[in-house]
Amino acid sequence: MNRLHPLSAATYALQYGFFWLWIPVVFVVVLSGIFDPIRAAWVPIAAPLGFLFGTAYGVVYYYRFGYEITSDTVDVASGVVARRDREIPYGRIQNVDIRQSVFQRLFGLATVSIETAGGGDTEATLNFVSETEANRLQAEIRRRTADAKDRRQERKRDRSVAEEDSTVVGPEPPEVEEGDASVPPEGASSGPDADRPPGTGEEPRAAEDGTRVRSRRPGEEPAEEGSTLGPVADRDRREDPTRHPQQRPLFDLEPRELLLYSFTSFRPAAVAAVLFVFFFATEAILEAFITAAQPFGGPADLGTGDPASYGILTIVSGSISIVVTYAISVAYTFATYYDFQLGRVGDDFVYERGLLQRYSGSIPAEKVQSVTVTDNPLQRLIEYGGLWVETAGYGPDSNGGSQSAVPLAKHGRVYRFAENLTGVETPSFESPSPIARRRYAVRYSLVAAAFVAIAFGVSTLTPFESWYVAAAAFLAVPPAAHLRYVHIGYYVGDDHLVIRNGFWRRRTTVIPYYRIQTVSARRSIFQRRLGLASLVVDTASSRSFFWSSTTIYDVDLEDARAVREASRERLQTALRERAEADDVGLSVDFT
Known part of the structure; x- marks a missing residue:
């Protein structure tokens, strides 16, 4: 097991020392009011004892914390009294983020966070490791995660080939007289790969330049794209933990x-x-x-x-x-977002950003649940917008790392990014029922009436007498209801569901059908009277206070049922097509 940086011991000692300092102080103060023998004058003695105990606990915690990179998992052991041993499979790892505060950057330290798709909490955090070790861990875990994905896909292809071979009935082999040296024995092969066990590889194939390239054997690491060093040298390069993977730049925030x-x-x-x-x-x-x-x-x-x-x-x-x-x-x-850079490493989007605190993380393309274009009135005025992605277990505002693919760019460029990333066709939005506009007018009228009532109540308690000025709020009701209505729209495409909502922060979300978890219809008392319904489309990403579930608001009940049925049918079709194509569903070359 590897240990954290020695400065982590001092950090944990101070952290637990100040925490335990207050525990005996509170006990002494509370018990002194209950039992006469205990006096509040004992606080100057109890506080240092608590600090010393917490400091010792922090040092022990440092020595009891360890991590290790194995062939199949990332192992993390922690805990002093109650031990916790975690084995995180590479196939479950979603992000490996590096965070550096001002203090950490001065001393060459970093915090590494390993996140899975199990929820909004970080699965494991390493406080602190050296900056070199953090980069090594990020590159190594990212490489092993990609290898785990390649092995899963290879096993899937092998099963498909085996199923196809089992359905093919070939001619019976010719009879061979015993002792015939011209025919190899059963289960053997001849030629340059004669010493190869049967069923462990394929025949050599010809490259475009005429050279012979041996096909990859099961269990062998795949050669990197463009490599000419051969499979053994390529495997050595891939297993080199100090080699940072090649990153292709996609977007820089100017x-x-x-x-x-x-x-x-x-x-x-x-x-x-x-x-x-x-x-x-x-x-x-x-x-x-x-x-x-x-x-x-x-x-x-x-x-x-x-x-x-x-x-x-x-x-x-x-x-x-x-x-x-x-x-x-x-x-x-x-x-x-100072010096924001987005790049590509394999099938992952990687980003770096930050002036005082530096962040470095990844967005796995295969775990992206939806893509959202955002803008506000000021950004729409200058024709700019941003592009956000939601990954499994995490939403854009749910963790310390950013899930922003493009913080801000021209509208045309952002829309082109979204179309290239998801493959969605240009949507033609449908508006909700016109009755919804009337509903919004009534809703905002009630808000204006409440504002006037509050102003009247204030006038009865204070010298302020012009409470009726608050009635000017009713002038804002018609434009507010109209703006709310015109910025709602939805599009039911062949492969994607596109939903647009919001005025102050408009969100246009593209959801592939195969990412949909549930589509539920919700109807309030007023919606039932008006024959309206709202459709809530949930994916596997987390939600936050400022980033709620994607919803189609106030459509006719029949339209809501039609969209729900269409989404359900196309979800099954998309899952079958994706399983056959073995595709991550998104293009990592979205620029």
Whole structure:
């Protein structure tokens, strides 16, 4: 078993030391209020004892943690009291991601995460290994995962050939007199491969240049494309753990596109960051707001002021909060997608990105469940969009690594990428029932009425009297209902289901039929009265708060049933065709 980098011992020691420091402190404080012999003055003694125990536990955890790359699995052993031994088969591994923080990049360290399709949690994490070891592990696991796939496909082809041979009845072999030296004995062969056991290979074949190339034998590693070194040398090269696989570049995010992406997108994490800072520095931030609002007529302090000055303070503080949150979002996006590069290694998409924290990961083509083109109103205005993929067990926002294939590019280029990647024909979208537009108008009218009611309630509790100004919200109801309706569409193709939804963040999702898990119809009370239904199309990818299941909203009930039946029938057809073609279903040369 291999051990982590020695700095991991110090990291685990500090991590568990500070965690265990608080446990005896809490016990002493709680028990001192219950039992008289226990005093709160014992805290200065209990805290260092807890820290020492946690430090020792962290060091022991480091020595009890080990990992190993075997021929069939990645083995990871961990745990001090309760041991956990994991054997991760290469056929189940989905991503091998490398993450480097600023601290790790300074010391040449990296964190390696091994993810499978079993859910949104990482199967194994190695904190920390050297950067060289991280690259070696990523390349080695990726190579062995590809070899495991090749072996599965070879066994499948062998079974198909055996089934075909068993159905062919050939002529009976001619009778041979015993002792005839011109005929080899049964089960033997002649020629240059006479010493080869029967049934272990094929006859030599002729290459295009006239040279003779021996066919690969069962169990032998396949030669790399374009190799002229022969099977033995090729196998030695493939088993070399220090050799990084050849990567073919597919897409680079140019500086202009990076700036456009940063200024035209918004990260919800920026809101959490602002709230976090406000929680720990509330008084200082309020003082800054008051100071900024005073030139515009704001109050001198929170205790003295009239309703007008408080209103100005609210407007100024809200404006400052929006600007700061937007600036944090721009900076976060810029740092996250700085130097974004997408490439191809075998049948995997590989990416690198990050300014302060560097990420490196892979997107297996055979595990891609769906492809989504995204854009928002600002990006649509300048005719730009992004391309995201969902893999088995993971959605675009479900893990630390990004599943963005193309963060931002021209609409035409993104659509061409999506068509080349999935093989989908250009969709002609069908709109939902016109009744849905009326339903959205009623829904948004209720929201506007609630807004007016809140304003009226505030006016009864405060000097604010112009509550009726809130009725202007009803002016936004017709355009909001129309925009919601026109951005919904679906297309039932021969091999793919294409679904479009959303205005603020429009998503156009391409789902191959063979990736569909379930197609379920949902009807609320209001939909049942209007004869409408929504179809939820689920794949094997994970969902998050900001990335929900793909849904066709508010179509006629009969249309919903027709789409569900068509999806079910074409799912079975697509599965049979894919099994016969032995195809991953997506083109890794999508550019």
